[in-house]
Amino acid sequence: MAPVPSPFLDPGPYATANNLGILQLRRDHLIPAVLSPNADSDYAEGKVENTRFGSFPHSTLVDQPWGTQILASVVDTGSRGKSKKRKRDTKDEGDGTPVAEGEVVKKDLVKAAVASSGFAHLIPPTPETWTLSLPHRTQVVYTPDYSYILQRLRARPGDHIIEAGAGSGSFTHAAVRAVYNGYPGTEDATDQANGDEENAVGMSKKKKRRRRHGGVYSFEYHEPRAKQLQVEIKHHGLDPLVTVTHRDVYNEGFCLDDSSLPDADCIFLDLPAPWQALKHLTRSPPSSAVLKSVASDPSTPTPTASDETPATSHLSDPQKPFRSPLNPRNATRICTFSPCIEQVTKTVSALRSLGWLEIDMVEITAKRLDVRRERVGLQEEGVRGGNAHPASVQEAVQRLRDVEGRAAVFHSLQKEKQEDVMRKAEAKKRGENVDGAQGDKGGKGKKKKVEGVPPSKHDRREQTKKELESRTLFKEGRLVHRTEPELKTHTSYLVFAVLPREWNREDEEKARTKW
Incomplete structure (x- = not known):
């Protein structure tokens, strides 16, 4: 009988019980685990791998295709050790069979519930991983x-x-x-069949080399x-x-x-x-x-x-x-x-x-060379993975003009508001009514100046969100590569x-x- 192939040599399409699997949390953060969903454990869900990205019971890993994204599960890490029951705690449970003090009562495994966040990838074991x-x-x-x-x-x-x-x-x-x-x-079935055929037809009388x-x-x-x-x-x-x-x-x-x-x-x-x-x-x-x-x-x-x-x-x-x-x-x-x-x-x-x-x-x-697409420009403001800096002198000059234009409008509005307050104060001293036509005129003048203000940061981000629907980010930008700052080997x-x-x-x- 041929031995079971090692997962390092033939992992198969799925992760199987009692074989090694690798949980990949990040690029260089991997956790090896022999998948044992039915092993004795302090958790109600069975054997669990606890990581900084969540808990992963082995029952959620077995029979999953390699490369699957496994979502973290809700595991009560504070209930460990509660499976030990005393004799007085088993009066109304099960068939009433008394349990000796300190004896572990083995329960059926509880199905793991999916957590709200956290995941890992299940990958096959290789010499590299x-x-x-x-x-x-x-x-x-x-x-x-x-x-x-x-x-x-x-x-x-x-x-x-x-x-x-x-x-x-x-x-x-x-x-x-x-x-x-x-x-x-073990002998290869194909080699045996070929050898038998050669002997049958008399093509080769020499003894087959082992x-x-x-x-x-x-x-x-x-x-x-x-x-x-x-x-x-x-x-x-x-x-x-x-x-x-x-x-x-x-x-x-x-x-x-x-x-x-x-x-x-x-x-x-x-x-x-x-x-x-x-x-x-x-x-x-x-x-x-x-x-x-x-x-x-x-x-x-x-x-x-x-x-x-x-x-x-x-x-x-x-x-x-x-x-x-x-x-x-x-x-x-x-x-x-x-x-x-x-x-x-x-x-x-x-x-x-x-x-x-x-x-x-x-x-x-x-x-290690890190190869990626680099997108630079003011149109990347608020976009994930983009470098929101001016890509040319024209963009930088235009942004400076927008900033100076908004500053000029702001100062003019402040000056107009201050002049309006002073005018109302002087009119009040003279006993005149300033809530009529002059106030409306001032309001119309203020509205006319606001219409020419350059877009604000909030307005630019809203416009970028609308443009993202028609952009193909994976094709944009320059293809660049950078090396690691230091060697990660000896x-x-x-x-x-x-x-x-x-x-x-x-x-x-x-x-x-x-x-």
Whole structure:
């Protein structure tokens, strides 16, 4: 029976129970959750993910298409712990069966009610989203780094990858996706059908070559981190493809616990001292002269007696003959991940002494480009996403004229009002009636001046709202891009090298005969 596909490899069209889902709250704010709607919880709605944008019960996430906008639910966060009832609280409930003190009464789940605000997007898990949301146990390898590393290592379906220094498992998930071509122990139905047909018609009498499944062999020195990674890999459905081993690769090498070999095509070392592990990554046991030259190189620190004895004895122990963890049929590519240039110098020196070729170092400094349309102009006043500043000198001059025109009208009205008050005061002293024709004349004059006033801010916004009905904002403005002000990744130096396959006289004769 074939295992259930991992959501990282085949998420399917919908989110399913007991599988991983990602809640995206913002561009860089993601929350991973194994969807368990029927799990025990203190909430009446079942298991709930509480975020700053609202509460999301798992019952509202299961069976939803990926990419759906999930509305937040009303969850009573103050009712936790109220499911514990005492014996006296159950006299009139249910069938009258007494409940012991402290016993939890399990109720049916309550259907979640939609909240008035708040939402999130439900997206499938990928190595990229997992890198942004995983629980950090160590410094992780980010997407710009591991995408370039896998490309330079030429990782493809069916390859085997050695990873030393698993840490939080960011590179592990990306490597699995790169080499996946099926689960071990299962055969492709199409390949079987084609093989049976060939045998039936006599087209091919040769034995069908067994398919090689890709896999990742991850080594971690820190035992708690190794155990936690094993738990995560199992929850994500990747345990048939990933072998996590707790191992000190500096002294014990890269053979597995069951004495099998990784048969690796690609190697990634994220270690503090990768040059100390390179002596195990050869096709034949290195000679004592080579080991001595590596240790005596000025760029390589001289190992202490405690460090030198286990490694040397492991390579020369007759009870434990040397077994190469590399694929003998193809060239092997390696990448080391180091934050300091001193580490790079020591690693390059060791690679040269052990026969690695095409040594190269790369530094990746990735920046995100924010591409958008920029709409600038006074017609954008009050419009969301617009820059309400003058787009030309003519607009700026016209706005200044409008402001000065309104100011002039305001001051003239104030002056006229003041003159009218003074005139009424003088007429009152003389005992004259000023509420008749003069007042009407003054009112008519005031009305005549108001008609020529430039539009106010309120009037301009009302006019803009009317024009929005016929505007196509997504086509307006200039297409511009801006880079982030600072790097959101850590500096690292990547050292690449290639170790060719061994070539002997038999291989030479076979090549001459064939070609």
